Amino acid sequence: MGLLFRWLMRLSAALILMLVLGAGLIYFLASQSLPDYDKDIALPGLSAPIEIVRDNANVPHIFGSYGASDEDVFFGLGYAHAQDRLWQMTILRRTVQGRLSEVFGRRTLEVDSLLRRLDLYRLAQQSVPDQDAGTQAALIAYSAGVNARLDEINASALGRGAPEMFLFNAPIAPWQPADSIALMKLLALKQSGQIQDEVLRARVTLMLDDPSRLLDILPDAPGTGMTALPEYTALFPGLKRYAEASDMPSTALSPFSDRGFAGASNVWAALPNRSAAGGTLLANDPHMELSAPTLWYLARLELATGGVIGATMPGIPAVMAGRSENMGWGTTASYVDDQDIFIEKMNPENHEEYLTPNGYKRFKSRPSIIQIKDAQPVTLILRWSENGPVMPGSLHGLSTVTPPGHIASLAWSALSPADTSMTAAINLMRSQTVPEAIAIGEQYIAPSQNLVLADHNSIALKTVGAIPQRDAQNQNQGRLPNQGWRRENRWQGRAPYAANPQFINPRGGILGNTNNKLLQRPFPNHVSYNWGDTQRVHRWRKLMQTRQVHTRDSFIEAQLDTVSYTARTILPLIGADLWFTSSAAPEGSPARQRQIALRLLSEWNGEMNEHMPEPLIYAAWLRALQQRLIIDELGPLASEFRHVEPLFIERVYRNVDGAAAWCDIRQSAPRETCTELAQLALDDALVWITERYGPALEALRWGDAHQARQDHEILGEIPILRFFVNIRQSTSGGDNTLQRGLSSGLGPDPFQNVHAAGYRGVYDFSDPDSSVFITSTGQSGHFLSRHYDDMAQLWRRGEYIPMSLDADLARAAAVGITRIQPRQN
Incomplete structure (x- = not known):
């Protein structure tokens, strides 16, 4: 027995030793790719020496020496991006190329297939000659900087450049100018x-017995708008009136957003007469899907026209949101209607042909081979109609609205082979005044944005990006998939840039956008019928109007505001006949729980604070209520509504145009009232809360449910390793607050914060160096770096770091200075 015990001890010790040695080896290999920021090096591709000064937040400040050009500075940005975000850059490039399956196998095949059909990378290659000379030079120099880092990694055995490279065999091709343009299209x-x-909208039309109810569940933004659409079955008779779940790729690597998860943002600006210090102000926080690392990377470029600092996207040589000495700029998603689905009628005698206004015509087609790790390659036949690329039925449930004998194609402004958006982005950094920046905006094609500008004296909002010109006789005004063979449905080029919405120096001194409706114009000059916000804008307007003058700090307060206008509006409606009307109930009973919940909500001011119980009760109640309202009418299609639609709830409980009909459950004999449904939904919510978080309602914390989920897209799925690479944080805010934290709407944790402001910036032109910014994770994409998540807690707490163009401040307490000399090949 003693001998057995001794051998067990020896085996255990050996196993522990092997684990320790294995962990040490893994750490050693992974740490080899941690960049050295403090060094002198000679690299090819420069015309003069440059310095990359990393301030104490690891933000690179890139300076050229005497005789250096802007191209040398862009070289430095490419080198810095490759130092910190090489894996992210290569995965983004593989995504847009449709080449993920070469590394990850069959699980990304559907993503690759969709990207190949869009052909974004080939379109980016075709767009390179359309950039102006300065932009082409910047792209070449930036690519040289990235490739210089790749050569350095290979020559010095720097751990393959990123720890992920040890787990996934992902050979890295040299960076090219087309790669950066392709990433702009991916954005x-x-x-x-x-x-x-x-x-x-088409799928809901097929499900509803009463077509007039469509504008309840998918309402127009408030204001005069369209009141009726043609029935979809009138356009395409014979379609089945049922719903199926859409079969979109579920991998974290998919760039295809589910409904409600496309871009969002806040941006606002003030003229000097509305600023306490007498200078213009600008605040911006773009919202995108959270990840670790974040999509944003802070950088400062010292160009010939002056210093520029702000948020860049690794792979793109431009400050997308930021400021110079004389200009600040920020963006929000404009929600321009720049996409249309066309249903193409195939020739029944020859499926290689489709119907056009001039008769049948052959599709443009070519094969494309997808290489798959550990599997046989797959050959796709890519087909294009005159309207755009043919898309598979899995895209957002297209198969359920496509009749037999037809296929769907996509028209989209980003499919331009002469896309000059990169030229616009780079030239914007060099602009010095609002009028100059507005003129540059004409070169934007996609993504369409609301560009908000501020110089020392002026502010403006200009919608940039190509807006399709539609025929006034379009059958459904671009709101439903349309018959592709009818001439009046087809696009007629790009609308004039001068017609894009524009607001300059408003009389009130303040302008902004929260993805809300910008203006009301009749079709076809309408810009869009779908807008990204009908709620946050009300809270923003109140915060702006309650002060005569604003400061940098008041703009920060507005960015971080967590009061829900939606809660303040809807709770009095759905609880109108429930407040204080119930009789006494024993402790622990459902009726008592309901009383406690209603008491808490009746005393609540709508603040979505992470430490409070009321936001969780409110969010769970509305989610359960909407599900009860729509499940019998929409069936499986109800799962597509992952977030509460505030205008829908309001229409139902105000009985707008008879919308209270949604409260009656069609399958039951009695006629239910909206009050009864509200009570049943509250009970549903309290049962769910009790099972998930326990029965003590006063002890609930919204932040326990509303955790920011910033996960590594690949390593975040690996056991044990995910605890090191994923960043989870309790957060305030919600779906409809200015400090927006959009919930996932899925799974056992439907209120996790998955879509929020990855970047926040506030610029004060009365004292530009007092401007501030922050990102949601950190500068590095290397999980062993202290800069992987060093900004995450600051971001969660609503703190910022300075945004200074003072070179001396950058050098003070710098984490390193990289001096790069030109080297002849």
Whole structure:
């Protein structure tokens, strides 16, 4: 027995030793790719020496020496991006190329298939010659900087450049100018949401017995708008009136946004007469899907026209949101209707042909081979009609609205082979005045944005990006999939840039956008029918109007505001006949729980604070209520409504145009009232809360449910490792607050915060160096770096770091200075 015990001890010790040695080896290999920020090096591709000064937040400040050009500075940005975010850059490039399956196998095949059909990368290659000379030079120099880092990694055995490279065999090709343009198109795809709404509207039309109820569940933004659409079955007779779940790829690597998860943002600006210090102000926080690392990377470029600092996207040589000495700029998703689904009628005698206004015509087609790790390659036949690429039925449930003998194609402004958006982004950094920046905006194609500008004296909002010109006789005004063979449905080019919405120096001294409706114009000059916000804008307007003058700090307070206008509006409606009307109930009974919940909500001011119980009760109640309202009419299609639709709830409980009909459950004999449904939904919510968080309602914390989920898209799925790479934080805010934290709407934790402001910036031109910014994670994409998540807690607490163009401040307490000398090949 003693001998057995001794051998067991020896085996255990050996196993522990092997684990320790294995962990040490893994750490050693992974740590080899941690960049050295403090060094002198000679690299090819420069015309003069440059310095990359990393301030104490690891933000690179890139300076050229005497005789250096802007191209040398862009070289430095490419080098810095590759130092900190090489894996992210290569995965983004593989995504837009449709080459993820070469690394990850069959699980990304559907994503690759969809991207190949869009052909974004080939369109980016075709767009390179259309950039102006300065932009082409910047793209070449930036690519040289990235490739210089790749050569350095190979020559010095720097751990393959990123720890992920040890787990996944992902050979890295040299960076090219087309790669950066392709990433701009990928950004447009991530921010696109019109086709999701278009297809969903058609699917809902097929499900509803009463077509007039469509504008209840999918209402127009407030204001005069369209009141009726043609029935979808009138356009395409014979379609089945049933719903199926859409079969979109579920991998975290997919750039195809579910409905409600396209780009969003806040941005606002003030003229000097509304500023306490007498200078213009600008605040911006773009909202996108959270990840670790975040999509944003802070950088400062010292160009010939002056210093520029702000948020860049790794792979793109431009400050997308930020400021210079004389200009600040921020963006929000404009929700321009720049996408249309066309249903193409195939020739029954020859499926290689489709119907056009001039008769049948052959599709443009070519094969495309997808290489798959550990599997046989798959050959796709890519087909294009005159309207755009042919898309598979899995895209947002297209198969359910496509009749037999037809296929669907996509028209989208980002599919331009002469896309000059990169030229616009780079030239914007060099602009010095609002009028100059507005003129540059004409070069934007996609993604369409509301560009808000501020110089020392002026502010403006200009919608940039190509807006399709539609025929006034269009059958459904671009709101439903349309018959592709009818001439009046087809696009007629790009609308004039001068017609894009524009607001300059408003009389009130303040302008802004929360993705809300910008203006009311009749079709076809309407810009859009689908807008990203009908709620946050009300809270923003109140905060702006309650002060005569604003400061940098008041703009910060507005960015971080967590009061829900939606809660303040809807709770009095759904609880109107429930407040204080119930009789006494024993402790622990459902009736008593309901009384406690109603008492808490009646005393609540609508603040979605992470430490309070009321936000969780409110959110669970509305979610359960909407589900009860729509499940019998929409069946499986109800799952497509992952978030509460505030205008829908309000229409029902105000009985707008008879919308209270949704409260009656069609399958039951009695006629239910909206009050009864509200009570039943509250009970549903309290049962769910009790099972998930316990029965003590006063002890609930919204932040326990509303955790920011910033996960590594690949390593975040690996056991044990995910605890090191994923960043989870309790957060305030909600779906409809200015400090927006959009919930997932899925699974056992439907209120996790998955879509929020990955970047926040506030610029004060009375004292530019007092401007501030923050990102949601950190500068590095390397999980062993202290800069992987060093900004995460600051971001969660609503704190910022300075945004200074003072070179001396950058050098003070710098984490390193990289001096790069030119080297001849």
